[in-house]
Amino acid sequence: MAVTIYDVAKLARVGIGTVSRAINNSQQIKPETKERVMRAIEELGYTPHAMAQGLARRKTGIIAAIMPFYTGHFYHELMRGMQRALVSISYDLILYYVEQSEKRDHFLDRTLREKRCDGVLVISMDVPEEFQKKYAEAELPMVLVDRSQTGIDSVRVENEDGALQATRYLISHGHKRIAMISGNSQSMPARERYAGYVRALREAGLEPDDQLYLPAERLDDQAELQENDGFNEKAGQAAAEKLLRESGKDFTAIFSASDILAIGATKAIRAAGLSIPDDIAIVGFDDIELSSYLGLSTMKQPMFDMGNLAVKRLMEKIENKDTTVKQIILSPQLVLRDSSG
Numbered sequence: 299m300a301v302t303i304y305d306v307a308k309l310a311r312v313g314i315g316t317v318s319r320a321i322n323n324s325q326q327i328k329p330e331t332k333e334r335v336m337r338a339i340e341e342l343g344y345t346p347h348a349m350a351q352g353l354a355r356r357k358t359g360i361i362a363a364i365m366p367f368y369t370g371h372f373y374h375e376l377m378r379g380m381q382r383a384l385v386s387i388s389y390d391l392i393l394y395y396v397e398q399s400e401k402r403d404h405f406l407d408r409t410l411r412e413k414r415c416d417g418v419l420v421i422s423m424d425v426p427e428e429f430q431k432k433y434a435e436a437e438l439p440m441v442l443v444d445r446s447q448t449g450i451d452s453v454r455v456e457n458e459d460g461a462l463q464a465t466r467y468l469i470s471h472g473h474k475r476i477a478m479i480s481g482n483s484q485s486m487p488a489r490e491r492y493a494g495y496v497r498a499l500r501e502a503g504l505e506p507d508d509q510l511y512l513p514a515e516r517l518d519d520q521a522e523l524q525e526n527d528g529f530n531e532k533a534g535q536a537a538a539e540k541l542l543r544e545s546g547k548d549f550t551a552i553f554s555a556s557d558i559l560a561i562g563a564t565k566a567i568r569a570a571g572l573s574i575p576d577d578i579a580i581v582g583f584d585d586i587e588l589s590s591y592l593g594l595s596t597m598k599q600p601m602f603d604m605g606n607l608a609v610k611r612l613m614e615k616i617e618n619k620d621t622t623v624k625q626i627i628l629s630p631q632l633v634l635r636d637s638s639g
Contacts, residue, residue, distance in 0.1 A: 301342045301343060301344045301345075302344075302385060302386065302625070303344070303388045304385070304571050305342055305343045305344065306335065306338045306339055306342060306344050306538070309338040309341065309342060309463055310334045310336075310337070310338035312331065312334070312335060313326055314388050315329060315341075317335055317388075318388060319331055319332075319337075320332045320335035320336060320339075320557060321335075323422075323474075323510050327558075330606075333461075348527055358381040358413075358414060358415055358416050358418070358606045359388070359389055359390060360385065360387055360389065360390045360392055360414060360415045360416060361378070361390070361391055361415055361416065361417050361418070361419065361521075361609065361612060362391075362392045362393075362394060362409050362414070362415040362417075362418045362419070363392070363418070363419040363420075363421060364402065364405045364406065364409070364419070364421065364423065364577050365393065365394070365395065365396065365416065365419075365420075365421035365422060366395070366396055366398045366421070366422050366423065366527070367396060370526045370530070370556075370558060371557070371558060371584065371586035371587070371588075372420075372529075372556075372584060372599075373442065374411050374594075375586070375601035375602050375605070376421070376443065376444075376518035376601050376602070376604055376605040377605060377629060378602055378605065379408065379601065379602035379603060379604060379605025379607075379608075379609075380419070380605035380606065380609050381556070381605075382602075382605075382606055383551065383605070383606045383609035383610055383613075384609055387613060387621070389555065389609075389613075392414065394408075394409070394521070395600045396423065402423055402548040403426065403429070404426065406418075406420075406426075406429045406525045407429075407511055409438075410429075410433065410436055410438065411434055414616070415438075415441065416438075416439070416505070416607060416616045417438065417439040417441070417442055417612045417613075417615060417616045418433070418438065418439070418440045418441075418605065418612075419440075419441055419442075419609070419612060420440060420441075420442050420445070420447075421441070421443040421444055421606055422444045422445060422485075422486075423445065424445060424447060424486075425440070425442065425450060426448060430447075430449060430450060433589060434603060436489050437619075439612055439615035439616055440612075441443060441608050441611050441612045441615070442454070442604065443451065443608045444486075444487070444604065445486060445602060449623060449627065450623065451612075451615065451623055451624050452625045452626065453604050453608040453611065453626040453628070454625075454626075454627060454628070455599050455600065455604065455605070455627070455628045455629070455630055456627050456628065456629050456630065457487050457490035457494065457630075458490040458491065458493045458494040458497070459492070459494060459547045459629065459630070460481075460491065460494065460583060460584065460597040460599070460629075460630035461492070461493070461494025461495045461498070461553065461583070461597070462494035462495075462498045463494075463597065463630070463632050464494075464495075464498075464553050464581045464583065464596075464597050465494065465495045465498035465499065465553050466498045466502075467581065467634075467638065468551045468553065468579060468581060468634060468638070469498060469499070469502045471505070471579070471638070471639060472502055473550050473551040473566075473579065474550075475507075475510065475548055475549040475550055475551070475624055476499065476504075476510070476550070476552070476553060477510040477511070477512070477541050477547065477549045477551070477552045477553070477564060478491075478492065478495045478510065478511050478512070478544070478552070478553045478554070478555065479512050479513075479533075479534060479537040479538065479541070479552060479553075479555065479559050479560075480492060480511075480512070480513040480514065480528070480554075480555035480556075480559070481512060481514050481526070481527045481528035481529035481533070481555060481556065481559070482514045482515055482524070482527045482528040482541065483513035483514075485513075485516060485527050485528075487555070488513060488527075488555055491555045491583060492511070492513075492555075495511075495553055499629050500531075500555050507542070509545060510541070510545065510549055512537040512540060512541060513528065514527070514528020514529075514533050514537075515580065516540075517533060517536045517537060517540065518536065522560070526558075529555070529556045529559060530557060530558060530559070530562070531559070531561055531562035531565075532562060533559060533562065534556075534558065534559030534560060534561060534562025534564075534566075535562035535563065535565050535566045536562070537562075537563065538552070538562065538563035538564075538565075538566035539566045539570075542566065542567070542572075544626055547572075549575070550576070550578060550579065551578060551579040551580070551581075551638075552579070552580045552581075553581055553583075553584070554580060554581065554582045554583065555583055556582060556583050556584050556586070557582040557583065557584040557585065557586045557588070557589045557594060557596055558586065559582070560580050560581075560582035560589075560594055560596070560637075561582075561588065561592065561594070561612070563576050563580060563590075564580060564592070564594075564637070567580075574636075574637050575636065575637055575638055575639035576639075577636065579595075579638045579639050580594045580595070580628050580637045580638065581597070581632075581638050582594050582597070582598045582637075583594035583595060583596060583630070583639070584597070584598075584599045584601070585597070585598035585599060585633055586598060589633075589635070590635070592637075593635045593636035594635055594636075595632075595633060595634050595635045595636070595637045595638035596633050596635075597630040597631070597632055597633070598630055598631045598632075598633045599628075602630045604628060607626055607628075611624060611626065
């Protein structure tokens with residue numbers, strides 16, 4: 299494992315801020331302390347990251363992230379990727395959780411006013427045009443994650459193509475009646491994955507059946523079914539139960555817009571005495587850790603990489619005052635396991 303600034307700080311018996319000051323030849327460090335830090339660096343073979351060497355020149359050494367108050371596996375992996383990148387450059391992270399949509403603008407405004415950070419990650423949310431202009435005028439860098447908008451840097455996955463691949467696979471294995479279960483259809487990932495599902499059906503000469511498409515808002519309006527924007531296990535179970543009840547089992551496969559929905563659907567299918575994949579095949583989307591244990595075929599979404607790349611792109615903008623706009627699009631990969639046959 300690579301040596302980090304934390305290892306140097308531990309060996310030299312100082313804080314990471316002191317290590318940073320030693321690296322950057324700050325005058326605010328005692329000569330004997332600096333010498334101890336430099337000995338630790340030499341002993342460990344630590345090579346300071348180019349971005350870490352610039353810490354002393356920045357205002358805060360902090361990045362802010364504005365994100366929905368969700369607890370799903372997607373956000374867990376995303377945060378792991380972000381944290382890995384932040385540790386390597388000794389930056390801290392402030393999290394602003396948005397529980398209601400109107401809070402988004404509050405935190406966007408607050409981040410600008412308080413000037414407590416050097417850049418902002420906005421996760422799974424759009425940024426109003428007025429704030430795009432305000433951030434540009436303030437020269438406060440911003441990167442979107444799991445979203446894309448014209449004029450703003452972003453890192454996201456190719457949702458439509460992933461859904462297209464998953465549905466094509468099911469069609470290639472003889473399935474013609476393919477259902478889709480999803481979170482709230484107004485969310486960007488849900489919209490794009492639905493578009494890929496429909497595109498795959500139509501290119502195969504199959505007309506989409508609206509009765510076989512169940513986004514979260516078509517389920518009972520129970521609070522637990524709408525948690526995490528409808529991307530949750532109970533919603534997946536309820537969706538599969540409704541499909542089985544109302545369609546007369548007139549389908550042989552399900553494309554699920556997330557793995558956690560698919561896991562709920564498998565419970566409903568097995569509770570109905572049906573076999574996976576013999577009676578109903580399932581392909582999910584995400585490849586969360588639990589999916590490999592359950593044998594769930596899925597579109598592997600590079601969630602860790604999204605978080606990691608988003609931080610690195612934001613740091614490029616902070617370091618170099620880079621005003622060019624880069625929109626990084628990552629491709630999901632089909633992972634085949636038992637559930638798809």
